Each structure stands twice: as C-alpha cells, then as structure tokens.
Amino acid sequence: MSTGAPPVRLLDPTAAAEVDHAAGKILTTYGTSATSSQLLEHVARSAADLSESVRRHLRPVDTDDGLFVLRGLTVDDIAVGPTPGSWATAGDGGAAHDIAMLLLATVMGDPLAWEGQQEGRFVHNIVPAPGHEEEQTGASSDVLLSPHTEDAFHPDRAHLLMLGCVRNHDRVATTAASVRHVRLDEADIATLTRPELPILPDDAYTNVWDPGDRRAERPPDVSTLWRSPDGLTLRFDPAYTPLAKATPVYRAAYGRLEAELARVSVSVSLDPGEVLVIDNDLVVHGRVPFKARYDGTDRWLKRASVRVPGRTTRPPAEAGEHGYGQAALVACASRGAG
Numbered sequence: 001m002s003t004g005a006p007p008v009r010l011l012d013p014t015a016a017a018e019v020d021h022a023a024g025k026i027l028t029t030y031g032t033s034a035t036s037s038q039l040l041e042h043v044a045r046s047a048a049d050l051s052e053s054v055r056r057h058l059r060p061v062d063t064d065d066g067l068f069v070l071r072g073l074t075v076d077d078i079a080v081g082p083t084p085g086s087w088a089t090a091g092d093g094g095a096a097h098d099i100a101m102l103l104l105a106t107v108m109g110d111p112l113a114w115e116g117q118q119e120g121r122f123v124h125n126i127v128p129a130p131g132h133e134e135e136q137t138g139a140s141s142d143v144l145l146s147p148h149t150e151d152a153f154h155p156d157r158a159h160l161l162m163l164g165c166v167r168n169h170d171r172v173a174t175t176a177a178s179v180r181h182v183r184l185d186e187a188d189i190a191t192l193t194r195p196e197l198p199i200l201p202d203d204a205y206t207n208v209w210d211p212g213d214r215r216a217e218r219p220p221d222v223s224t225l226w227r228s229p230d231g232l233t234l235r236f237d238p239a240y241t242p243l244a245k246a247t248p249v250y251r252a253a254y255g256r257l258e259a260e261l262a263r264v265s266v267s268v269s270l271d272p273g274e275v276l277v278i279d280n281d282l283v284v285h286g287r288v289p290f291k292a293r294y295d296g297t298d299r300w301l302k303r304a305s306v307r308v309p310g311r312t313t314r315p316p317a318e319a320g321e322h323g324y325g326q327a328a329l330v331a332c333a334s335r336g337a338g
C-alpha cells in the first residue's frame with residue numbers, strides 16, 4: 001500500500017472561526033443538531049453567507065486523487081465529552097461539529113440522509129460498537145473495513161462523502177484508492193462496464209426489503225466501471241457483491257481491479273478537526289483494523305453525504321433502479337432553501 005500524502009486545503013484561523021461561529025449560532029437557536037426542515041433551511045441561509053475564502057476551500061475535488069483533507073477546524077477534546085458507545089447513544093454529542101459538517105456539505109451541494117440509517121440523521125456518528133467488531137460497517141474495529149463505494153447499492157448514493165474527525169488518539173487510518181490511478185487494460189474496463197452483478201444493501205440499514213420480499217427478487221445488475229464525460233468512475237463493494245455468480249472472465253477482471261485498487265491505496269490518519277472529503281465516484285474508502293477501547297476515548301468520526309446537482313458521472317441506466325425500497329432524504333440546500 002502506498003502512503004502518498006493527500007492534498008491538504010488549509011482554512012486560515014479567520015475562515016475556521018467563521019464556520020465555528022455560524023455553527024454555534026445555529027446550535028444555540030435549536031439546542032440540537034437533530035435535523036428538522038427549519039434547521040436545514042437555517043443551515044442553507046448561513047452557508048450562503050460564508051465568505052469566498054471558505055467557499056474556495058470547498059471547490060470540487062480537483063486532482064486524480066479524488067479527495068482532499070480540509071484542515072484548520074479545531075476540536076476541544078475535553079468539551080466534546082466522551083466518545084459515545086454506539087451511534088444509537090450518541091444523541092447530541094459533538095452537535096456543534098454536526099452543524100459545521102452540514103454547513104460545509106451545503107457549500108458543496110445538497111446534504112443527503114437515509115430513512116433507514118442512524119434514524120435519518122444527516123450527520124452520522126462513526127464509532128466502534130461492542131458486538132459489531134467484525135462487521136463490514138463503520139461500527140466495526142477488529143477487521144479491515146474493505147474498500148468500498150459508500151452506499152454502493154443505491155442509485156441515489158452520495159457524490160461526495162465527508163469524514164470529520166472528532167477524536168483519533170491511536171491515529172487509525174482511513175484508506176482511499178482512486179480509480180483514476182489504476183492501470184487496467186481496455187478489455188478489463190469493457191468487461192467491468194457491462195452490468196453483470198448486483199450490489200446488495202449493507203448491514204448498516206434497518207428497513208430495506210428483506211431477501212424474502214418479492215420486490216427484492218430481481219436485484220438490478222450494475223456497472224462496476226463507467227467512462228463518464230469526466231473520466232473513469234466506479235461503483236464497487238465486494239463485500240456485498242455476489243461474485244460467485246459471475247462468469248470467470250468477469251471475476252478475473254474484478255480481481256485485477258481489486259488488486260490495482262490495493263496497489264494505489266493511500267492511508268489517511270485524520271487528526272481532530274480535519275475533514276476528509278472523498279469523491280464517491282472516483283475513490284473507494286475503507287479503514288484499517290484497530291483495537292476498540294470502549295472507555296470513552298475511542299476513535300470518533302462524523303460522516304456526512306452530499307449530492308452534487310447536475311453531475312453526469314454515472315450510467316443513465318441507474319436511474320431505473322429500485323434502491324431496495326430505501327429512501328434518500330435530500331436537503332435541497334444548494335438551490336437556496338428558505
């Protein structure tokens with residue numbers, strides 16, 4: 001695995017204070033980061049008022065790395081309180097950071113949430129949880145979280161994924177691999193562009209159709225790779241892809257893509273206050289294994305998802321997919337709600 005340094009965008013103290021101040025005002029008004037339409041409208045208005053300097057730092061991902069680290073925000077390790085024992089008990093822990101994430105998300109596009117994930121909240125808490133150590137979800141720890149496209153099963157998945165660090169004493173790394181750095185021959189790209197396998201919903205969802213549901217009988221086959229007008233993009237989640245059903249040719253090409261992604265993968269150990277912004281069409285992300293502490297000092301990330309209106313990075317056929325009954329909730333902030 002390569003450890004090439006990711007592009008860093010540094011907010012100066014004035015720009016960082018501006019984001020903190022706007023988030024603090026919203027938190028004082030609502031007393032919670034739980035999202036209501038009023039709070040989202042307030043976030044949209046405040047985001048529209050952020051300075052040119054903040055906006056410049058949040059311009060689209062502009063290198064083939066497909067990501068950047070926003071640095072300059074800070075976290076008070078004492079004031080933020082102990083790391084919650086699971087997302088379900090996180091409540092308003094680190095609520096000011098939730099709102100800061102929403103403000104940043106809103107500058108970049110429309111924040112996105114899911115009815116069936118973390119009770120529809122727009123900012124998720126990613127913390128290790130007892131009993132989930134070996135899952136392929138954000139709550140695991142003991143196992144490698146293998147590289148994946150976020151919410152790969154769904155046609156309305158995020159264009160951008162944001163991971164904001166609240167605490168990471170053990171400097172546990174997120175991994176990221178860009179499809180724009182892989183070397184594959186044209187035949188493999190053509191094979192992996194052909195829809196041959198579905199991607200099934202991951203274990204973090206509570207209310208998708210169960211496998212017995214008649215509507216789930218025909219999971220749509222999807223393209224793993226796609227040549228968009230912008231360049232090559234991918235949709236990849238081997239842990240939830242029934243590879244055993246593929247032809248040997250497809251399996252071999254998929255294996256070569258997986259090996260290339262491992263070759264170009266970089267490790268990003270986030271420090272408190274840093275926000276990793278990942279282009280979910282270019283980059284698959286994961287996390288190295290670690291030992292959870294379960295003592296209130298565990299690693300704690302905030303996660304937000306963003307849709308960018310007008311993007312043309314995906315196969316048109318995706319628009320007809322059912323998404324397994326999972327509804328995306330989109331705050332249409334970038335179009336100036338309120």
Ligand SMILES: O=C(O)CCC(=O)C(=O)O
Nearest residue numbers: 126138173174286287303
């Ligand atoms: O824990 C991490 O660094 C990434 C976890 C992850 O895949 C996610 O939150 O979507």
Ligand SMILES: [Fe+2]
Nearest residue numbers: 148149150285
């Ligand atoms: Fe993820």
